[in-house]
Amino acid sequence: MTITLQLSQKWEELANIKDELAARDWFPGTSGNLSIKVADDPLAFLVTASGKDKRKRTSDDFLLVGPDSKPLEPTMLKPSAETVLHQRIYEKTDAGCSLHVHTVDNNLISELYADRGEIVFSQQELIKAFNIWEEDGTLTVPIVENFADLTKLAAAVAERIHPDIHGVLIRNHGITAWGQTGFDAKKKLEAFEFLFSYQVKKELLLR
Secondary structure (H helix, E strand, O other), X not given: OOXXXXXXXXXXXXXXXXXXXXXXXXXXXXXXXXXXXXXXXXXXXXXXXXXXXXXXXXXXXXXXXXXXXXXXXXXOOOEOOOHHHHHHHHHHOOOOEEEEEOOHHHHHHXXXXXXXXXXXXXXOHHHHHHOOOOOOOXXXXXXXXXXXXXXXXHHHHHXXXXXXXXXXXXXXXXXXEEEOOHHHHHHHHHHHXXXXXXXXXXXXXXX
């Protein structure tokens, strides 16, 4: 497969994911960022361009960046300010796609459980999306502080990553989830958002 064909296919795959997530209103105010890996060695990945309305599809939605999160080709576009988060995820995992969205539910959960540094889900059907099938299985989602220094933020996220972690919440900022493919990453993101929404409603009902 030529690099040009592979790049085109990855572009279309990421654009389709962006369209689906935009239809859910998960990109308020141009927030959020997405990426998909194109090559491993050296690392190259498509990432959302900064400041774009993600409800629309254009030829300027993504750009190709390398292992330093900088564009690999001359362009007037700027990669998302949080591109380095995606870079660190690809360095630390076997992920092929990384998705970051801001929703009311994931912000509320990150604030409610921030002091614990994580939220743990159990006895929830949707944790099967993470290949957890045991009756007493648990899913842990770490929560890190929302550092303004993005290099520091990326390091904080990377520090919480290990094989059983599939996403990290940033306090009052959003969730970054990843998977081996675009489909896998989207599946996990959808499951996270269901669990966050369920937990927010449960907290309200129990108060």
